Amino acid sequence: MEKYQDSRDSGQGQSVSTTIFVASYEDVIVARQKVRELMNEMKFSLLDQTRVVTAVSELSRNIIVHAGKGEMTIIKYDESGRRGFRCIFEDKGPGIADIDLAMREGYSTTNSLGLGLSGSKKLCKNFSIQSTRGKGTRIEIAEWK
Numbered sequence: 001m002e003k004y005q006d007s008r009d010s011g012q013g014q015s016v017s018t019t020i021f022v023a024s025y026e027d028v029i030v031a032r033q034k035v036r037e038l039m040n041e042m043k044f045s046l047l048d049q050t051r052v053v054t055a056v057s058e059l060s061r062n063i064i065v066h067a068g069k070g071e072m073t074i075i076k077y078d079e080s081g082r083r084g085f086r087c088i089f090e091d092k093g094p095g096i097a098d099i100d101l102a103m104r105e106g107y108s109t110t111n112s113l114g115l116g117l118s119g120s121k122k123l124c125k126n127f128s129i130q131s132t133r134g135k136g137t138r139i140e141i142a143e144w145k
């Protein structure tokens with residue numbers, strides 16, 4: 001089965017997107033590799049790469065642990081002097097009842113460390129989360145130069 005979907009948009013404000021299906025730990029590795037590759041290509045520092053890849057790991061791992069499956073979409077953009085990218089983590093899992101609580105350091109419903117969401121927010125320049133109980137979760141991180 002095809003693992004990636006690439007699409008190219010040649011309209012104004014060039015953007016390229018890649019979607020990776022996330023359902024296993026191998027997919028987490030692919031997600032990490034894709035983001036590292038892009039950041040390397042965009043000449044982000046090694047420190048920046050490690051910072052963002054750590055968040056990518058946590059957010060894709062959350063998809064597997066808490067929702068079973070989902071996807072990560074990377075959107076690269078280059079608009080009037082602003083170059084960067086966004087990663088969107090989306091699943092149709094159980095959703096999060098109390099987002100403020102889930103964002104708290106140490107809060108976990110699976111007896112784990114509860115550091116994935118709070119850590120990712122700290123690590124990324126931009127972090128936003130939307131979740132609806134019974135519908136799923138959508139988390140977006142953004143980085144720019």
Ligand SMILES: Nc1ncnc2c1ncn2[C@@H]1O[C@H](COP(=O)(O)OP(=O)(O)OP(=O)(O)O)[C@@H](O)[C@H]1O
Pocket residue numbers: 058062063065066067091093094095096102103107108109110111112113114115116117118137
């Ligand atoms: N994609 C998701 N779908 C549903 N619930 C989620 C999702 N991601 C996170 N959560 C909820 O938010 C809580 C906090 O997430 P966080 O990643 O911080 O901790 P954790 O996954 O429990 O533990 P850790 O990531 O430290 O191993 C989770 O325990 C879970 O209840």
Ligand SMILES: [Mg+2]
Pocket residue numbers: 058061062115116117
């Ligand atoms: Mg987690």
